[in-house]
Amino acid sequence: MGRVHALVDSRALIPRLHGMRGAVLDADSVLTFAAHVHAAAWKRTFDTFFKEFIPPAPALLRPFDPVADYWRHFAGRTSTDGVAGFLDARGIHLPPGQAVEPPGWSSARSLQAFEDRVFADYVDRYRVLAAPGAFRLVRELRSYGIGVAAVSPARGTADMLSRAGGRALADEVIDIRFFGTRLFHGPPDPPLLLAAVERLGVARSRTTAILGSPAGVTAARRAGLGLVVAVAAYPSPALEQKLVHAGAHLVLRNVRELLARTAVEPAPSRSA
Structure with a gap:
């Protein structure tokens, strides 16, 4: 027989998330494919x-x-x-x-x-499909005691997440309806994210934002959040550069990269 590979899944968040107490996630392009x-x-x-x-x-x-x-x-x-x-x-x-x-x-x-x-x-x-690995990431964040808010500058976000199977995972869902008739400036201005942080009841410096657009990243930096992670919604070096220029601390290609990569350990080969 050939070499057998045993998969060892550490299921550990990347170290830079360990000091966070809150996470604000983009409902449209990080948790789901609603943006598409x-x-x-x-x-x-x-x-x-x-x-x-x-x-x-x-x-x-x-x-x-x-x-x-x-x-x-x-x-x-x-x-x-x-x-x-x-x-x-x-x-x-x-x-x-x-x-x-x-x-x-x-x-x-x-x-x-x-x-x-x-x-x-x-x-x-x-329906709207969940992004691969997104709901696992939310469960992992919550297992570390990190409160999770889903945000969107659109409307009907709670219903959309319910249809995607993930409404119950978020502690808070904040979209444009949260502001009612009040004057609302969306990203790149920060009120949407600040409302989410306030509802989570955590300090800005201990909140991470995981977002999919340059406008959202700019808003997170203006809000003074502790860690700003960008996930490119589609393969594009140009988009990744825009996310970097907007101020993202980390730019990833999918949410699964926020979890430790699966370790692959080769087992000793043996004869048939």
Whole structure:
């Protein structure tokens, strides 16, 4: 027989997490693949919008790119900020609209309402998948006595996590609905993360943020959190560089790297 490999799983968190008492995790691109579903929903929204909208210049109507456009304008940000940034980049001007508007094309709010409806439809039909290793990481954090908050600048996060099978794992779920009618500035400003830290009841210096977007990383650094970990949501050296420049202490390619790597010990070979 050939060599047999015995797997020894240490299930230990990386040492830099051992002094933490709280962890704030990105619900959309670290715990789940909701960011990819949002990207698809925004693509459908803007592709439909561009069929109805009369542009100032035809070149502005190139299709929405679910990677480049989403991760530049929307990832980690509120829909309000994302729509404003995307439309401005295309030279398109729409009124902001009222706080509540039906889905449509007359204002930024109506575009957001359209995306909300598309996203909800996608979640109903296809669910949202948990990121590999994410829920194991949450269980491991909690086993070390680290409180866990899931955060998102979107809405409906608790329901989305429930559908993905992970709502019960988080001690707190904070999204845009937490702020009600109060003025809310999302990432790269820090109020979302600060609200999560406050609800966990831990010191900022002993809180780690595990996030998937440059905007979120910037917000975590501005919040003064003790350890900022970035997880690249897709293979991209350019994205990893942006996460570094935003101020991440660690940049990883998946959440499983936050757990000690599995040790592989070769067993002595023996004859058949």
